[in-house]
Every structure is written in structure tokens, then in C-alpha cells.
Amino acid sequence: MRLCTFVCSVPVVVWLSACSSLSGFGQQKSDGLNRVDELLACVEQVQVESLVSKERAHAAYGALQTIVGPDFDGDAITAHAELEKQIEASKEQGKKLAATVAPLQRSADGVFERWTADLESFGNTKLRQQSQARMEETRARCDAVLRAVKTAEVAFDAFNADLNDHALFLEHDFNAAAVASIAGAVDGLQFQVQELDRRLDACSNSAKAYVQAAALRGEVASEEPAAEPVAQQPAKPAAKSSTLRRKAAAPAPAPVEPVEAAPVEPVDPIQPAPKSTPQADPKSH
Numbered sequence: 001m002r003l004c005t006f007v008c009s010v011p012v013v014v015w016l017s018a019c020s021s022l023s024g025f026g027q028q029k030s031d032g033l034n035r036v037d038e039l040l041a042c043v044e045q046v047q048v049e050s051l052v053s054k055e056r057a058h059a060a061y062g063a064l065q066t067i068v069g070p071d072f073d074g075d076a077i078t079a080h081a082e083l084e085k086q087i088e089a090s091k092e093q094g095k096k097l098a099a100t101v102a103p104l105q106r107s108a109d110g111v112f113e114r115w116t117a118d119l120e121s122f123g124n125t126k127l128r129q130q131s132q133a134r135m136e137e138t139r140a141r142c143d144a145v146l147r148a149v150k151t152a153e154v155a156f157d158a159f160n161a162d163l164n165d166h167a168l169f170l171e172h173d174f175n176a177a178a179v180a181s182i183a184g185a186v187d188g189l190q191f192q193v194q195e196l197d198r199r200l201d202a203c204s205n206s207a208k209a210y211v212q213a214a215a216l217r218g219e220v221a222s223e224e225p226a227a228e229p230v231a232q233q234p235a236k237p238a239a240k241s242s243t244l245r246r247k248a249a250a251p252a253p254a255p256v257e258p259v260e261a262a263p264v265e266p267v268d269p270i271q272p273a274p275k276s277t278p279q280a281d282p283k284s285h
């Protein structure tokens with residue numbers, strides 16, 4: 001009895017093991033695409049943070065230009081507080097930009113290590129060579145994003161440090177003579193802003209190029225030609241959005257045109273019926 005139970009249980013164990021292996025194989029293969037999608041999300045985050053960093057840098061520099069401008073006639077304490085607020089926002093954005101480097105590097109290492117290992121599983125030599133060539137191209141684009149974001153991070157930190165020094169200088173000596181003494185240095189920051197813009201643009205463009213080239217099929221938003229502007233209506237600036245396609249909003253219902261009622265012809269007032277003329281009785285004749 002025990003022997004029969006053991007013999008019957010052996011095929012069941014083998015079948016369960018096979019199912020488990022097949023399930024693990026499928027999960028392993030889908031895990032590769034999950035890694036690719038995770039890397040795409042990291043690159044897309046670099047693109048978004050670089051665009052926001054450019055806005056924060058310009059806002060902080062604009063606040064400094066306002067407070068030292070020759071036409072400044074506002075409240076000094078309020079203006080300096082606004083300058084410190086904008087600089088702090090720019091510094092916080094610098095931290096967010098720097099925080100994208102580690103996840104991007106970690107995700108990229110996982111993708112390309114797995115891709116390299118899977119090259120050995122190819123039986124078709126031509127497909128293996130094609131996959132290896134595409135891996136090298138993808139890795140080169142990813143390395144370009146990493147270099148760009150690291151370069152932009154260094155420039156952004158240096159720019160925020162210089163802004164902070166100017167605010168600290170004015171905090172203890174904000175008068176006409178003090179402002180005149182740093183006017184040249186403030187103007188010189190314009191070249192630093194331009195260099196920072198160039199590096200942030202390179203970071204954003206390299207991230208966008210990677211997403212467009214490596215995104216999973218069906219996830220890249222198609223670039224449609226811009227519609228011609230309507231006459232007598234100013235064109236609205238395009239809102240910043242990610243390169244990956246998002247779900248489209250539900251279409252607005254078509255406007256219902258009012259139905260015009262048919263014109264009603266005026267009705268003449270009721271006229272009294274004409275009196276009938278009495279007819280002569282034929283018997284009376």
C-alpha cells in the first residue's frame with residue numbers, strides 16, 4: 001500500500017516541478033521587460049527634473065536682478081525674503097536633479113548585465129550579433145544621459161552657491177553703495193546662467209532621445225504637426241509633458257445646437273359670422 005502511494009506520488013511531484021520551472025522561466029523573461037521599463041522611467045525622470053531645474057534657476061536669478069536693479073523701489077526686507085525663497089527652491093531642485101543619478105545608474109547596470117548574459121542563450125548567430133549591436137547602441141545613449149545629468153548637476157550646484165553668496169552679502173549690507181559694488185558680479189552671472197541652460201538642455205535632449213529610441217512599443221507619444229492658430233486668438237504655450245504617451249482624456253460631448261421653432265403666422269381675430277337673410281316661405285305666395 002505504501003509502495004503504491006509512493007509510485008503514484010512521483011509523477012505528481014515531477015509534474016509540479018515542471019510547472020514551477022515553466023512558471024519561473026516565464027517570470028524570468030517578463031522580468032527583462034520590467035527592467036527595461038524601470039530604466040525608461042528613470043531616464044524620463046531625468047528629463048522632467050532638468051526642465052524644472054532650468055525654471056528654478058531663472059526664477060532665482062531674476063529675483064537677484066530685481067533686488068539689485070537700478071529701478072528697485074520696493075520694500076528691501078520683503079524683496080530679500082523673496083530672493084532667499086527663490087534660491088532655496090533652486091537648491092532643493094538641485095537635490096532632486098542629483099537624486100536621479102543613483103537610480104538611473106543602478107537600473108542601467110541591471111538591464112545591461114542581464115542583456116549581456118542573455119546573449120549567450122542565442123542559437124542564431126545573426127540574431128545574437130544584431131542584439132549585441134543594439135545593446136551597445138542603447139548603452140551608449142544611456143551613458144550619454146548619465147554624463148549629461150552629472151555635468152548639469154555640478155553646474156547647478158555651483159550656480160546655486162554663487163546665488164546664495166550674493167544673498168548672504170546683501171543680508172548684512174543692503175544699501176546703494178553695497179549694491180553698486182556687486183553690480184558687476186551680478187551681471188557676470190548671466191554667462192553662468194547661459195552655460196547652465198546649455199547643460200540642462202543637453203541633459204533633457206539626451207534623455208528624450210533615449211526614451212524615443214528605447215521605449216516599449218506603443219508607449220511613445222506621436223508627434224503630431226501643430227494646428228494653425230485661430231485668427232484673433234493668442235496661441236497658448238504648450239504644457240510640459242513627458243515623452244511617454246499618457247491616457248487621452250475623454251472627448252468632450254458635441255455641443256447641441258438649439259432648434260429654432262417654426263415661425264407662427266399671426267391669427268386674425270375671429271370675425272362675427274354674417275347674419276343669414278331669411279328666405280321667403282313658398283306657401284305664402
